Amino acid sequence: MSRPLTIAEISEAVRSGKMTARKITETTLDILKQQDSSIHSVTKLLAKEALAQADAIDALRSAGKPLPPLAGVPFGVKDLFDVAGHVTTAGSIVLNDTLPAKQDAPVVKRLKDGGAILVATLNMDEFAYGFATENSHYGTTFNPRDTSRMAGGSSGGSAATVAAGFLPLALGSDTNGSIRVPASLCGVWGLKPTFGRLPREGAYPFSASLDVVGPFAANLSDLATAFHVMDGTPAAPEPKISDLRIARLGGWFATNLTSSCQKALDRACDALDVKQTVELPEVAIARACSFLITAAEGGNLHLPRLRRVAAQYDPATRDRLLAGALLPADTYLQAQRFRRWFRDQVHALFREKADVLIAPSVMCEAPRRDDPTVMVDGKSVSARAYLGLYTQPLSLPGLPVLAAPLINPDGLPLGLQLVAAPGKEASLFAVARELEKSGVCGYSKPELACL
Amino acid sequence: MTDSREENSLLVRARAKALDIDLSPDCLPGVLNNTALLTDFTRLLQQHHFVDTCEPAGEYEP
Numbered sequence: 252m253s254r255p256l257t258i259a260e261i262s263e264a265v266r267s268g269k270m271t272a273r274k275i276t277e278t279t280l281d282i283l284k285q286q287d288s289s290i291h292s293v294t295k296l297l298a299k300e301a302l303a304q305a306d307a308i309d310a311l312r313s314a315g316k317p318l319p320p321l322a323g324v325p326f327g328v329k330d331l332f333d334v335a336g337h338v339t340t341a342g343s344i345v346l347n348d349t350l351p352a353k354q355d356a357p358v359v360k361r362l363k364d365g366g367a368i369l370v371a372t373l374n375m376d377e378f379a380y381g382f383a384t385e386n387s388h389y390g391t392t393f394n395p396r397d398t399s400r401m402a403g404g405s406s407g408g409s410a411a412t413v414a415a416g417f418l419p420l421a422l423g424s425d426t427n428g429s430i431r432v433p434a435s436l437c438g439v440w441g442l443k444p445t446f447g448r449l450p451r452e453g454a455y456p457f458s459a460s461l462d463v464v465g466p467f468a469a470n471l472s473d474l475a476t477a478f479h480v481m482d483g484t485p486a487a488p489e490p491k492i493s494d495l496r497i498a499r500l501g502g503w504f505a506t507n508l509t510s511s512c513q514k515a516l517d518r519a520c521d522a523l524d525v526k527q528t529v530e531l532p533e534v535a536i537a538r539a540c541s542f543l544i545t546a547a548e549g550g551n552l553h554l555p556r557l558r559r560v561a562a563q564y565d566p567a568t569r570d571r572l573l574a575g576a577l578l579p580a581d582t583y584l585q586a587q588r589f590r591r592w593f594r595d596q597v598h599a600l601f602r603e604k605a606d607v608l609i610a611p612s613v614m615c616e617a618p619r620r621d622d623p624t625v626m627v628d629g630k631s632v633s634a635r636a637y638l639g640l641y642t643q644p645l646s647l648p649g650l651p652v653l654a655a656p657l658i659n660p661d662g663l664p665l666g667l668q669l670v671a672a673p674g675k676e677a678s679l680f681a682v683a684r685e686l687e688k689s690g691v692c693g694y695s696k697p698e699l700a701c702l
Numbered sequence: 703m704t705d706s707r708e709e710n711s712l713l714v715r716a717r718a719k720a721l722d723i724d725l726s727p728d729c730l731p732g733v734l735n736n737t738a739l740l741t742d743f744t745r746l747l748q749q750h751h752f753v754d755t756c757e758p759a760g761e762y763e764p
Binding site for chain 2 (some may be wrong): 536554561566586589594639
């Protein structure tokens with residue numbers, strides 16, 4: 252089975268007639284059927300709809316009509332996006348009795364309108380509450396770089412399927428790091444756009460104050476292409492790298508890193524000739540507030556169902572949501588006040604000191620699945636609770652963050668976050684392009700045992 | 703806030719009752735553990751001084 256790997260190659264193959272959209276779709280479905288058992292990234296194949304859409308693309312070409320930009324590009328979605336005719340599970344069985352979605356989520360529709368072909372829904376932590384993609388209903392997703400390692404979560408199926416080379420594009424959602432953490436552990440590119448920039452209607456909610464949706468891709472160009480189709484805007488001109496003030500985040504973001512991660516970050520900063528280090532204030536409280544707001548809003552969202560069918564939830568999800576539902580209103584309101592204060596501090600930093608900030612997205616390589624721990628402050632602690640150490644504080648101000656796969660010559664992929672002021676995704680793409688060009692970021696497809 | 707596990711258990715069960723949640727014995731230990739984590743985060747947040755004019759983010763624009 253062979254098929255072009257990238258969005259650019261696939262759309263060009265279809266446009267030129269080198270391959271039909273049907274052939275690409277059939278090959279992709281075969282790959283997923285035969286090889287996904289090695290990583291468990293897929294929850295449902297959508298073969299019938301995908302082949303019908305592929306035939307429509309091929310008919311357009313046969314009729315000599317112009318093809319949309321993503322013609323024939325297969326993609327998958329985290330199992331919380333509405334797909335017309337299917338029940339949106341959000342990684343749970345709790346919603347199984349709800350009616351099938353009447354229409355695709357707007358971002359899914361935009362990609363389909365752009366010619367991309369939806370072939371599968373992808374695994375996730377139940378209701379997106381986790382960093383592991385260990386799902387008691389749909390199984391555990393493995394990291395394709397080393398299947399004994401965690402893929403990260405909650406959009407782990409999306410990151411893993413792209414990292415494995417099964418799909419060139421997948422959608423996820425990010426509340427506290429659910430795009431950035433799995434992208435980094437699996438060695439792919441991910442984008443958490445500015446809060447509110449992409450429509451999140453039709454994506455099953457978790458925390459209304461923090462949820463965003465975004466893409467994963469195996470290379471930066473594909474990530475940017477997908478983002479602009481999802482955004483419904485032409486690609487904005489990217490600023491010159493020499494015009495950008497780039498700074499490294501110190502303090503909180505410079506502690507608890509493994510030596511490999513420290514060295515990889517140093518290489519990235521050297522490649523960009525970064526001289527300035529800046530600090531954000533009260534980062535520990537910012538992380539606490541992301542945690543508290545998520546718990547309270549998630550708990551509130553699920554409370555009516557928890558009263559009726561608590562036993563249907565994964566016990567770990569249930570207990571987190573119940574604790575969140577019990578948080579006092581005072582705590583939630585204080586956290587929202589802090590959110591406003593922190594946002595003002597961050598905006599001031601962008602006005603006065605920097606255009607793009609660099610921070611790690613994880614402190615280490617993907618933890619082992621049989622020992623899901625990380626080291627924080629000299630102690631071995633739960634990876635599930637601490638993998639978001641660097642992503643959670645940056646969720647709070649709603650900034651756009653690009654997760655870049657940081658090459659680790661000593662082992663498995665690491666990750667960095669490029670952070671910009673709201674709406675400045677183009678600056679992130681400019682800096683990321685430089686990192687990709689300099690060879691410090693970006694991985695190719697791994698050799699899975701089954702391939 | 704109290705540090706005693708037993709008192710925390712009473713507090714959690716009282717809050718649950720006020721919200722009409724039936725906390726089964728199966729879930730009580732997990733809820734208590736998660737509540738302890740959230741309590742730690744709340745204590746951290748309480749160290750921050752707010753001016754009275756700092757409003758909750760509410761209609762939030764990044």
